[in-house]
Amino acid sequence: MTRAFDIAVVGGGIVGLAVARGLAGRGLGVAILDEGDVARRASRGNFALVWVQSKGLGMARYGAWTTGSAALWPGFAAALRAETGQDVSLAQPGGYSLCLSEEELDRRRAAMMRMHNQPGWEPIPWEVQDHDRIARAMPGLGRDVVGGVFCPLDGHVNSLRLFRALHASALARGATYLPDHPVRDIAPLPGGGFRITTAQGEIEAGRIVLAAGLGNAALAPMVGLTAPVRPQRGQVLVTERTAPFLPHPVATLRQTDEGSVMIGDSKEENPVDEAVGPGVLAAMARRAARMFPVLGGLNIVRSWGALRVMSRDGFPVYDESETAPGAFLVTCHSGVTLAAAHSEVLAPMIAGGGLEDSVAAFSARRFDVPSAA
Structure with missing residues (x-):
């Protein structure tokens, strides 16, 4: 028997979970379709900054959108704790x-x-x-x-606790989590809604939100949308835990609430995978130790690479389909910073049936510029 939901969110990363949480809080029957642990999600390697200062060069609206989300974060973090018992350790000391x-x-x-x-x-x-x-x-x-x-205005959170809290909050609000459900096909139904074919069978949904990161590039055309995204690799080093010494986050390093220091200072275009390389890691470590010499005496305990989801201009893409009403696209590379706005502002728009003019600047239509121009 085909399961039916009011709305399906494709993607179980931070972006998808934030949107799903916001939708479930509006009384909708929400399904979260997640690839599972094999997904090449940016959420796996995020740096967990709630960052304002560098956001918006080239698009003023993005600066305001980011600042607005950062302002929502204290209430957002408090709500997550009240709903799930998870303290995401938000700190916004600048x-x-x-x-x-x-x-x-x-x-x-x-x-x-x-x-x-x-x-x-x-x-x-x-x-x-x-x-x-x-x-x-x-x-x-x-x-x-x-x-x-x-x-x-800048700050940071505990990324793993945030992931867990978003997941638990969405479920507490009534969302249904369907892991190991990578989407193979999306077919608009004649009377409205969508038939979604996954690796575990079909489901139907009245509406659909594509929040699958890099996977949106293949999924968006199925509902008449475009997701011009590309991967950009970032590499991260993590030190052993040490006594607190870094009271402010830095754009390229931060000390977590648990005492370890995260170092991330790389942007690699056209990566073929998520692999780390000793050359990049060594350069990051040298710069970090020049900034804070105490780091030179700490052991590195982990490193990883992850793929950022980057649009052509680096800004978010939010869209709704004209040819397949009820289909929405949500993609960005600042999923942590924008989690509050996605849950508290964008999701209510989608629940209400359409995106508002306040996010019109983020449509992929901004890329539809004649070549002669």
Whole structure:
């Protein structure tokens, strides 16, 4: 017998779970179709920053969307804890982008100024700080750090607890989790709704949300949509646990609430897989140790690679199908930062039947520019 749901969310990563949680909270019968542990999901390797300061160069709306989500995070984290008992260890003490040369600092300052000079930009607080100012906030700072940019809105969470909390919250709200259900085909039904063929059989849903990360590229055309996404590999190092010494997250490293330090400072285009490489890892470790020399004495206990989900311009893509009403696309590479907005703002739009003008800038139609232009 074919199972039927009000809405199916394809994808069991942080993006899909955040949307599914928001939908289930609106009283809808929600199915989460997940590939399972074999999925090449970005959520497996995310850095867990709730980050504002570098988001929006090239699209002012993205800056406001990110800032809005960061502002929702305290209430979002509190709700997750109340519903699941999971403390995701949200901390928003402000964060730094540190620079190891005057040239780096000049480029960083110029990028921030270009971003804030964009038409329609909604200002956020930020400032350039010199070495001595940063060292007062973080006494372990290395001499090679010449300065950096500080934004008081930035923060981070515990990524594994967030994943667990989103999953538990969606289920507590009534969602049905279907693991090992990779989607093979999506067929719009004549009377509305969709027949979804998975590795475990067929289900039907009145509406469907594609939140399958890189998998959206193949799934979107089945419902008349386009998902222009590409993989970008990031590599991560994790140290042994040590006494707290890093009170602020840095764009490329952070100390978790459990004491370990995560180091991630790579962006590799056109990767063939998620493999790590000693050359990249060594370069990351050297930069991190120059920023905080204490890291040079810690053991590395884990490393991994993961594939970011990047659109052509790096910004999210949110769309709904004109040819297959009820089909939606949700894809981005900042799943942690945007989790609050996806659950509390975007999901209610989808539950209400359509995306609103406030997210129109994120449609893939922005890529439909004549070649002559």
